[in-house]
Amino acid sequence: MLGRKPIDFIPQRDMIYKPQETLPHHPNGLLFKAYxxxxxxxxxxxxxxxxxxxxVGAKAAVMNKFKKDKIQLKYPFRSAKDLLEVCAQNKKSISQIVFENELHWNSEQDVYKKLDKIWNTMQESVKNGCKKKGVLPGSLKLKRRAYEMYNKLKKKNNSNDALRELDWVNLYALAVNEVNADGGRIVTAPTNGAAGILPAVMHYYINFCSNSSIDGIYKMLLCSGAIAMLYKTNASISGAEVGCQGEVGVACSMAAAGLTEALGGSPEQVENAAEIGMEHNLGLTCDPIDGLVQIPCIERNAMGAVKAINASRMALDGDGKHYVSLDMVIKTMLATGHDMKVKYKETSMGGLAVNITEC
Ligand code: SF4
Structure with a gap:
């Protein structure tokens, strides 16, 4: 019926992994063969x-992955420079620009519904990560940390520790990434391996920043989405393509920008925050031990979230003027990724993945 028919499929027999081989256009390839x-x-x-x-199929990969969108949005932009110009010409913030572009596909009500769904899913991931103890699946038998950390932090919630908020940010990120490592539900932001950074910074905003509100959460999501689009359009968000700078680096840049927007930063300050968030992740390699998105990935999300908050603070402290533009840093990230040896791009054949026993 409809040219379809069931076939035998036994993963152990029919899926052949060839970690030493790379298909022509991208390191993460899968060749289907029918007999x-x-x-x-x-x-x-x-x-x-x-x-x-x-x-994407091979043709799209050759054509640099994406067909140019034929849809004419209200405020088109392909670079950070375009985005800043659009904001200035229309006297709008980055989140307003993205919101109005979204109205091309959805009603206002539906945009909010979708934003709520994303934020609710992020909150669920944090909660679920804090509830579960034991070890994560896989060969490392890695102990989950969020459960114990959460219970400890609850007990010392009234302490005067000046860096108490930092512990909570770490917890939020670890919780989400433990859920991811356990095959649970998370929001890809921009990838699964880096999924803890944006929710951690959003929880930091809602729980620790004065005058935080759901409106600020919407602004964070819309603005960080714009930053992710710039990376996806002009570089890559794939660890297999450019190393961890494309995952944790991009998530850090997105979260730094989103927080700056929610805290009332100008578009220039937001662009500066995004730039700082990536500049200090340039060259970050991807070398997960045993191919599991656990070490260094889980902890690296906590580090990325803290870095994003710091990037936002530095940007908010300035007036938006800075030396290296976001467009330049995105270009540099892509060039650095191309120069990076394949063993540092999700192959688990370099870095921590091979040196861990010598440490
Ligand atoms: S180290 Fe690799 S697998 Fe882990 S988060 Fe970074 S890019 Fe993803």
Whole structure:
């Protein structure tokens, strides 16, 4: 029926991993081959996973991944420079620009509904991560930390420790990434491996920043989305393509920008925060031990969240004028990623992944 029919599929037999081989256009490739009943190959097709849940065929990969969008949005932008110009011309913030562009596809009510859904899912991930103890699945038998950390922090909630908020930020990030490592539900922001940074900074905003509100949360999501689009359009959000700078680095940049927007920063200050968030992640390699998104990934999200908050504070302290533009740092990130050896791009053949026993 409809040209479809069931076939035998036994993963252990039918899926062949070839970690030493790379398909032509992207390191994360999967070649499907179909055989007839005489074992003759009758069809094959390659798909690439380019990060953030995006899947493309070989043709799209050759054409630099994306077809140019034919849709004419109200406020088109492809670079940070464009975005700042659009904001200045229309006297609008970055989140307002993104919100109005979203109205091309959705009603106002639906945009808010979707933003609520994302924020609720992030909150659920933090809660779920704090509830579960034990070890994470996989060969490392890595102990979950969020559960114990949460219970300790609750007990010393009234302490005068000046860095108490930092402990909570660490907790939020660890909780989400432990849920991810356990196959639970998280929001890809911009990737699963870096999914803890934005929610951690959003929880920091709502729980510790004065005058925080749900409106600020919406601003954070819309603004950080704009920053993610700039990376996705002009560079990459794939650890397999550019190393961890494309995952944790991008998430840090997004969260720094989002927080700055929610705290009332100008578009220039937001752009500055995003730039700082990436500048100090340039060159970050991807070397997960045993191929599991656990070490260094889980802890690295906590570090990325703290860095994002600091980037935002530095940007808010200035007037938005700065030396290196976000566009320049995005270009540098891509060039650094291209120069990075393949063993530092999700292959687990370099860095911590091979040196851990010598430490
Ligand atoms: S180290 Fe690699 S797998 Fe882990 S978060 Fe970074 S890019 Fe993702």
């Amino acid at each position: 007839n009943s005489d074992d003759k190959p009758i069809y094959n097709k390659i798909y690439y996973s380019t990060g953030g849940g995006f899947l």
